[in-house]
Amino acid sequence: DVKVTQSSRYLVKRTGEKVFLECVQDMDHENMFWYRQDPGLGLRLIYFSYDVKMKEKGDIPEGYSVSREKKERFSLILESASTNQTSMYLCASRYDGTANSPLHFGNGTRLTVT
């Protein structure tokens, strides 16, 4: 079974802090994703990586950056956390970009910015 592990289940940070959310997958997947999930808004794509050191902006990249130095790890960075970034963050991975390659999700990191 594919395992996608997000390093923290809950995080509480202060406004202005630099925040790192880590995600690791154990199945040599090419593609990795960061989504944020908010009530009534569903999942919105922040960033997508289709290979090591390759990334593409999603629909809401403002205030975020990402890093993918190794294939198994995809980090989401909040350069200067703000209260409107309080949310649930979901990481996902898939083998490749073909249609029959499903996403595998981690259990999420609930971030609170005070």
Added chain:
Amino acid sequence: AQSVTQPDIHITVSEGASLELRCNYSYGATPYLFWYVQSPGQGLQLLLKYFSGDTLVQGIKGFEAEFKRSQSSFNLRKPSVHWSDAAEYFCAVGRGATNKLIFGTGTLLAVQP
């Protein structure tokens, strides 16, 4: 731009009753369509997917979905709901050359005993 609409925010059904969750998409070509389920405190799990062929697709946990191009719909169905089906359900469409998944806003399903 491609998009997914789930018109029902919240649905309550009785255990043993049938279920249909609606999903409408906006996409120019033949879409890649997915249904995912999220149980409380968990990540999302794939229920089923459609990308070609038979328009009625079977998934896990007794779910099925039907692709109707004329209605731009991909509704999820289950003939008899179990209490363990209470969860949030998301429809998604693959977008662009890299097939990024775009999700709907979700439908929260409650099951009454």
